[in-house]
Amino acid sequence: xxxxxxxxxxxMSPEVHPPLGLCVLASHLRRAGHDPSLLDLDLEEKSRPGExxxxxxxxxxxxxxxxxxxxxxxxxxxxxxxLIQAAKGVDDGIITVAGGSHFGALPRECLRxxxxxxxxxxxxxxxxLTALLFSLESSTPTQGIPSLCYRLxxxxxxxxxxSLLDLDxxxxxxxGLETILDLKRYAATVPSDSPRKAIYIEAGRGCPFACSFxxxxxxxxxxxxxxxxxxxxxxxxxxxxxxxxxxxxxxxxLLTADRDFVSDFCDAVFDARLPVEWTANHxxxxxxxxxxxxxxxxxxxxxxxxxxxxSSRIQKExxxxxxxxxxxxxxxxxRDVAISSTCSFIIGFPSETAVxxxxxxxxxxxxKMAGAEPVQVHRLRRWPPAPLAxxxxxxxxxxxxxxxxxxxxxxxxxxxxxxxxxxxxxxGYFTPETQAGSSFxxxxxELLFANLLAILPIxxxxxxxxxxxxxxxxxxxxxMAQGAISRADLSTALxxxxxxxxxxxxxxxxxxxxxxxxxxxxxxxxxxxxxxIGFMATAGDESQATMVASGSNWTVFPxxxxxxxxxxxxxxxxxxxPDLCADGYIxxxxxxxxxxxxxxxxxxxxxxxxxxxPEILSILESTISQ
Amino acid sequence: MSASQSVVxxxxxxxxKGLHDGKGFAHDVLELPLEAGKxxxxxxxxxxxxxxxxxxxxxxxxxxxxxxxxPEATYELVAKAPKESELLTAIQDPAFLYGLGRLHWFVIxxxxxxxxQNGAFKLVEEQTSxx
Numbered sequence: 001x002x003x004x005x006x007x008x009x010x011x012m013s014p015e016v017h018p019p020l021g022l023c024v025l026a027s028h029l030r031r032a033g034h035d036p037s038l039l040d041l042d043l044e045e046k047s048r049p050g051e052x053x054x055x056x057x058x059x060x061x062x063x064x065x066x067x068x069x070x071x072x073x074x075x076x077x078x079x080x081x082x083l084i085q086a087a088k089g090v091d092d093g094i095i096t097v098a099g100g101s102h103f104g105a106l107p108r109e110c111l112r113x114x115x116x117x118x119x120x121x122x123x124x125x126x127x128x129l130t131a132l133l134f135s136l137e138s139s140t141p142t143q144g145i146p147s148l149c150y151r152l153x154x155x156x157x158x159x160x161x162x163s164l165l166d167l168d169x170x171x172x173x174x175x176g177l178e179t180i181l182d183l184k185r186y187a188a189t190v191p192s193d194s195p196r197k198a199i200y201i202e203a204g205r206g207c208p209f210a211c212s213f214x215x216x217x218x219x220x221x222x223x224x225x226x227x228x229x230x231x232x233x234x235x236x237x238x239x240x241x242x243x244x245x246x247x248x249x250x251x252x253x254l255l256t257a258d259r260d261f262v263s264d265f266c267d268a269v270f271d272a273r274l275p276v277e278w279t280a281n282h283x284x285x286x287x288x289x290x291x292x293x294x295x296x297x298x299x300x301x302x303x304x305x306x307x308x309x310x311s312s313r314i315q316k317e318x319x320x321x322x323x324x325x326x327x328x329x330x331x332x333x334x335r336d337v338a339i340s341s342t343c344s345f346i347i348g349f350p351s352e353t354a355v356x357x358x359x360x361x362x363x364x365x366x367x368k369m370a371g372a373e374p375v376q377v378h379r380l381r382r383w384p385p386a387p388l389a390x391x392x393x394x395x396x397x398x399x400x401x402x403x404x405x406x407x408x409x410x411x412x413x414x415x416x417x418x419x420x421x422x423x424x425x426x427x428g429y430f431t432p433e434t435q436a437g438s439s440f441x442x443x444x445x446e447l448l449f450a451n452l453l454a455i456l457p458i459x460x461x462x463x464x465x466x467x468x469x470x471x472x473x474x475x476x477x478x479x480m481a482q483g484a485i486s487r488a489d490l491s492t493a494l495x496x497x498x499x500x501x502x503x504x505x506x507x508x509x510x511x512x513x514x515x516x517x518x519x520x521x522x523x524x525x526x527x528x529x530x531x532x533i534g535f536m537a538t539a540g541d542e543s544q545a546t547m548v549a550s551g552s553n554w555t556v557f558p559x560x561x562x563x564x565x566x567x568x569x570x571x572x573x574x575x576x577x578p579d580l581c582a583d584g585y586i587x588x589x590x591x592x593x594x595x596x597x598x599x600x601x602x603x604x605x606x607x608x609x610x611x612x613x614p615e616i617l618s619i620l621e622s623t624i625s626q
Numbered sequence: 627m628s629a630s631q632s633v634v635x636x637x638x639x640x641x642x643k644g645l646h647d648g649k650g651f652a653h654d655v656l657e658l659p660l661e662a663g664k665x666x667x668x669x670x671x672x673x674x675x676x677x678x679x680x681x682x683x684x685x686x687x688x689x690x691x692x693x694x695x696x697p698e699a700t701y702e703l704v705a706k707a708p709k710e711s712e713l714l715t716a717i718q719d720p721a722f723l724y725g726l727g728r729l730h731w732f733v734i735x736x737x738x739x740x741x742x743q744n745g746a747f748k749l750v751e752e753q754t755s756x757x
Contacts, residue, residue, distance in 0.1 A: 246685070270682040270690065277685070297634035297682060297690045337634075338661050371720060457720060532721060564715040571718075587714070598717035 001133045002035045004065040008072065008079035009052050009407040010042040016189045018181060020200045020251060021100060021125075022071055026180060027173040028126040034133050037063050038180050041083075042407070046189065050408075056083050060090045067136065069129060071100035074383055074428045075405040078415055081114050088116040095136060099125040105219060105384040107149035108156050109425050120149045123219055124205075127162045167204055167225045172234045174201075187243050196277075198247035201235050203227060203280070207253035211306070212318045213346060215383035216253050224257050229268045236269070240276050247301065248278040255280040256303070259291055266291075266298035277301040284322050284330040293337045302340035305330070310363035311356040314349050324363070328370065335371040343372040348380040348434040348442045350393060357436045358464070358471035361449055365461030368453055369571040375457075377450045379442050381428050388432075395423070395430040400443040402429045403487065436472060444479055445472065447487060448500070455496040456529045458563075459504060459522070461570045466518050478507040497533045501526050517578040524561030528586060531557055535588045536596055554589035564600045630677070632694045633669050633701060636662035642689035646681045657704070662688035668704050675699035 005026055007019040019040055026036040039059045041052040048055060060068065068087050072080040080103070084096050099121040103110045107120035121128045124147070131145045142148060146162030174183070190197050204226035207217040232250070239245040256262050262280075269278070282288075282303035288295070307327055308320055315321050331341045345364050347357045361377070368375045381401060382389040397420045402411060419426045431439050452460035467474050482503060489499040508514065508522045535555060550556065562582045569576060584602030591597070608616045635658035637645070645656075656676070659668040662685065675696055682690035695701070 270680065270692065273681070273683045275683050275685040293634045294632075294692075297692055299683060299685075299690070368720060371723070373720065373723075529721075532719065536721070563719070564717045567718050567720075586717070596722045598719055598722060599714040600717055601714045 001137045002065045003067040004037045004063050005069045007040045007042055008076040009045045010076050016043045016186055017200055018186050024173050024202055027176050032130045053086050057090055067095045069097045072102040074102045076407050077102040084114050085116045111156050122147045126165055167227045170227055172231050174235055175238050183243050196247040197245050199245045200249045200251050203232055203250040203252040203255055210319050212388045213386055215386040218385045226261055229265050233268050233272050236276055240274055246276050250278055250280045256282045256286050266294045269298040285326045292333055296337040296339050300339050304342040307343045308346045310359040314352050314356055331367055331370055331372050341372045342374055343367050344376040346378050346380050350432050350434055352434055352436045354436045354472035355469040358469045362464040365464040366573050368457045369461050375453045377446055379446045383428050393432040395432045396439055398429055398431040441476055445475055447485055451490050451496045455493050458525050459529055462525050465576050482506055501530050517581050520581045528559055528563050556585050556587045559584050559586045630694050632692050634692050635660050636688045637691055639684050639687055639689050642681050645679045670702040670704055
């Protein structure tokens with residue numbers, strides 16, 4: 001049967017990845033004997049922005065499908081809704097089916113919202129959609145089709161749940177899609193100067209843990225499943241050899257939950273000798289031991305870990321239970337074998353206090369100083385079917401949360417009104433109340449620290465260290481005195497620097513609770529980071545004005561702090577102390593590969609440098625330019 | 627499943643090919659960098675201690691290597707770092723290291739996995755960045 005699978009517009013990013021869920025589904029349908037086509041409106045929007053509905057109508061007329069399947073993430077389900085309406089507008093006889101993260105989590109609610117939708121599938125879609133197409137083709141009843149939701153005269157019917165697929169027997173996805181998916185178009189969206197060509201591939205599904213905020217674990221019924229190692233390696237080989245992809249983001253809720261599988265997978269990738277690297281999800285309380293080195297030798301580039309909170313109470317409440325010891329040990333052991341750790345934090349749990357959030361940001365700063373990269377800060381959101389989404393919590397509409405994820409830069413007023421009017425369906429954009437602060441304060445805190453940790457990380461870590469448990473309270477005072485930060489000003493590294501550095505400088509200058517040495521220290525760190533960003537961005541900046549010496553690839557400027565020692569203390573979790581305020585100089589250099597190094601120096605060498613002593617300049621240049 | 631200890635690292639492609647063919651040992655000791663293209667830290671393994679050389683993928687001129695060691699084998703970790711002089715102190719600013727695979731400044735000691743394997747870690751050499 002002819003079916004058109006549709007991905008609505010998804011992101012603002014110019015780099016587009018193939019819609020993994022639909023590709024896996026299309027591969028499955030094809031092997032079951034159906035005739036799927038794929039329309040990726042996220043890709044089409046890049047060449048014809050704002051025209052996704054027209055593009056869709058034209059594709060429907062061209063393909064003339066009997067059935068159209070729509071997937072939805074939480075940020076584009078309103079777009080999917082419009083497309084479903086448009087489908088019936090083109091041909092009322094077309095059968096519409098919906099699934100994916102949002103519609104698949106709330107199938108009854110989506111049938112309630114969208115009169116033009118005929119069927120919705122809860123959870124994993126392969127078996128149900130295949131059975132539905134067979135039923136439509138043979139005109140047999142739909143009652144027995146598992147996980148299917150549809151309207152009956154008496155109301156909405158939801159059939160019993162489908163059993164989960166045995167992923168071990170699944171065939172490779174990509175090589176079977178050549179006639180319906182032009183991977184070259186996706187590969188062409190990777191910027192030419194990008195050091196990597198990355199693509200998502202499915203390694204498996206399901207995480208056995210029960211974190212209260214997590215939607216994907218219950219979506220896959222918490223059953224850990226993996227595709228066969230041979231299948232995954234075959235997909236990597238195909239995408240590498242045919243399309244030049246060299247980095248694979250292995251999609252699995254928690255791949256490292258089965259260390260034996262990961263070990264065997266590493267052996268297979270190593271033996272395949274493919275010139276590729278890969279990333280995967282990990283948990284800080286899963287001890288990798290010697291497996292970490294094996295992962296690196298097999299091309300593991302980085303792992304993603306949800307750290308969430310520094311508070312043991314909040315860790316317990318969210319049913320995660322990570323400890324500081326586990327977290328630090330894992331980041332260090334991965335760092336030792338050159339695997340990068342992405343560490344993600346969540347702030348704004350209902351019972352979380354301002355002190356809890358302060359501690360969390362302190363830990364985030366320490367991890368960043370210890371080598372985790374990147375360190376992310378997100379506000380708590382509720383995505384069904386997460387256990388937290390089932391709780392009756394006080395929540396309010398959060399336009400800032402919507403702005404973060406909406407597929408286009410501006411959100412039409414009509415869309416805002418539609419989302420605001422249905423909090424049960426769009427609950428992800430209604431943030432729950434928290435003891436830590438108001439929605440506005442939490443949004444500003446998220447915006448500030450997410451950007452500080454990325455661009456001015458030493459400042460972020462030092463602020464968190466100096467203020468300790470008072471950090472959030474001090475931020476609220478600064479917010480009241482100085483007003484809000486605008487996301488629009490933070491689109492580039494230099495934009496972040498030029499917006500946030502003055503903001504922090506004013507905060508520190510006006511806060512009477514700080515001791516004088518703390519103020520000097522924070523201002524000194526800010527000055528250093530401003531100069532470093534300017535040097536690394538090779539842009540004209542204020543470091544030029546204070547520069548005391550320079551060469552073709554190096555510069556020296558004064559500093560009121562001991563940067564080297566501050567970094568060591570922040571990484572070790574030690575308190576910052578007054579002796580770190582010490583006059584000295586900083587030298588930054590860039591080698592022929594663009595790698596930047598930094599040195600600090602003080603004492604007798606300073607006065608010699610001020611006098612531009614040729615000997616010391618010579619030593620300086622020969623040392624820092626290596 | 628029997629287990630054996632191994633060390634991993636990256637060597638230039640030509641050396642990897644030679645090792646695979648059994649011709650790559652110019653000396654009795656092999657120096658195995660922990661990161662591709664980085665000389666900051668390497669493992670020093672005696673030829674006679676190597677049971678098997680496993681050659682993995684190659685990228686940008688460097689090949690991933692696994693050396694399966696004999697049961698009683700030992701090895702040394704060598705960290706090369708700029709010597710702290712009276713004049714200059716290196717700033718270990720994470721901003722310099724971002725960009726994937728630029729973690730060499732942090733790998734200046736043997737991580738837990740090496741210590742767990744045979745306890746052979748020791749700092750055996752330090753080189754200055756200038757003469």
